[in-house]
Amino acid sequence: MTKPIFRVGYIERPMHQSFIDVMEADPNIDLLRIDLADGDDRVRAALASCHGYYARAARDELPLAWHVTPALLATMPSLLVVASYGAGYDTIDVPACTEAGVIVVNQAGGNAEGVAEHAVGMMLGLLKRMPEAGVAMRAGTVVRREAFLGRELSGRTVGLIGLGHVGTRVAEILRVAFGCRIVVHDPYLDAATCQQRGAEKVAFNELLSISDIVSAHCPLTAETRGLFDAGAFAAMRPGAIFVSTARGSIHDEVALTAALDSGHLSAAGLDVWEREPPPKDHPLLAHPAVLVSPHTAGVTHESRERVARMAAEAFVLAAAGKPPVRMMNPEVTAAFVARRATIGA
Template identity: 60%
Template sequence: MTQPTFRIAYLDRPMYPSFDETLARAPGVELIRIAPTQADEDILATLATCHGYYVMASRDELPKQWHVTSSLLATLPSLVLAVSYGAGYDTIDVDACTHAGVAVVNQAGGNAQGVAEHAIGMMMVLFKRIPEAQYAIIAGTAAQRDALMGRELSGKTVGVIGLGNTGSRTAALARALGCPVLTYDPYLDASTCEARGARKVELDALLADADAVSVHCPLTAETRGLLGAAQFAAMKRGAIFVNTARGSTYDEAALHAALVRGQLGGAGIDVWEQEPPARDHPLLAHPAVIASSHMGGVTHESRDRVARMAAEAFIDAAAGRVPQRLVNPGVTAQFLVRLGATLGEPAAAS
């Protein structure tokens, strides 16, 4: 008896060519590219026949009608697995997926090195005041070299908000540079944080003591707006703020105000409420800001890694196995029942 084909679709393009390359060698799968230029009804008709959906993770890159919401799920009776392009899954309503019996998988850890290097690189550039120096050269106001006296990152206290895969890697790189590391992560105990190279503290203590604060938490109901005017005011005067995690975890206007009044010495921002930010965004005009557009994990190495991880999740499902990195593990029993029906045989628990 021929095993049913597990159909996987994505819109526009994969994260990296290795996604297609990995699945091309896998048995029992059919990979379908959907051109976003098609009419919505045609896109929906194709998605409705698929068992897996490879979903762009950046909310501003994927048209909202193709975010995995309860309304979209209601039109996709065959869907059993939604796999995010990256570590984030802003475009996927996890609760709605759980209710529908759809497993959600992300690629946590796949881009940790790239993002951690981005965060540390921003810290170094900001402590050396390189953005301000470039601004002065372009403006024709560059004067004596010591007018923009910098600082060395080595020996500075680094505060890491969120000590998961990327936060832990950032902490390791900071320690290698001789930096003591504090962390705020309410989901980890002190011994776990210590094993990951950081001392667990409350958020107010981290803000008061850190010379550089680096954000590495996901965007959730708890972390939305986590850092606002009060938190920036509580930071050390002259401290550096870096965010390579998610926009909406911090208040952009409050950050700008803290920079203008000199409370903060600089900011490195890779993630924004709107991505990319508008050209006239006030933060982009501040000389002590270094900006990028959600590209911390956009390296060949990271993209190759996360693309292969995503492909392997679909391969597991096509073989009747529960994929690794389930964001909603509570769906497992229902997922296995639905997967078994899809494959025409009982699915395995692992």
């Protein structure tokens, strides 16, 4: 007997063609592309018919009306699973989904290599003062090379905020290739687990005070929003470098600008922003000691193919009535199984 069709909707474009390929190969899945140009009423009606929603993870790339909030959930009575495009889930209210009995899946680990390489690349570029040197060269003001005397990464102490998939890979690269000492603040991991992943667990304030470089690798949550404020930057050692390839809003952009302007911090590498893309007159974009990118750390051919395929495979499992992997709210598993059994009944 043929299983009832499991409908999955996505808005306008998937992360990568691999998502389409995997989904269309499953005869139990009806893949629905939703066009914003059709208007809110038709978008809402299309989403209301879906059992799965493939939701963009970057909050400024998805109109607020289609973020997974209590208001949207109230219009999607058939929804069973939401999968984010990537590791992040800024557009998804996980507690609200849990209350509604909807599974949330992210693609943690799928872009870890790309993001880790980007973070380490920023560290190297900032230590060698590449942004400042580039500004001076383009302005024709280079007189003495010694004006851009840099530092080496080898042997530095690097503090990581978060030791998940990306943080663990960053720690490995820095430890193996550069002989760095890795310290970490991660309240969800014990010291033994951190040690197994190549890092020494320390308190947040201690990490700030002893690290030559501080690199953020945590999700944006109520706990991490504004974690790097003026006080945190002041607690960092003089001349330290701040890097974030995590999420905007974890660091206070005004406070970071002040810490750089005062000379307390020597440089910063930023791939994530409060507003993405940031306005072209943003002071951090013009700062000579800041290396910037537009949230592209995980935007590689390999990462996008991988995370899109992972998301598709999660929906394939859900369509078969099986709980998908990487669930952020496994407590709704029983509710999912029961609700999945009612499709087509």
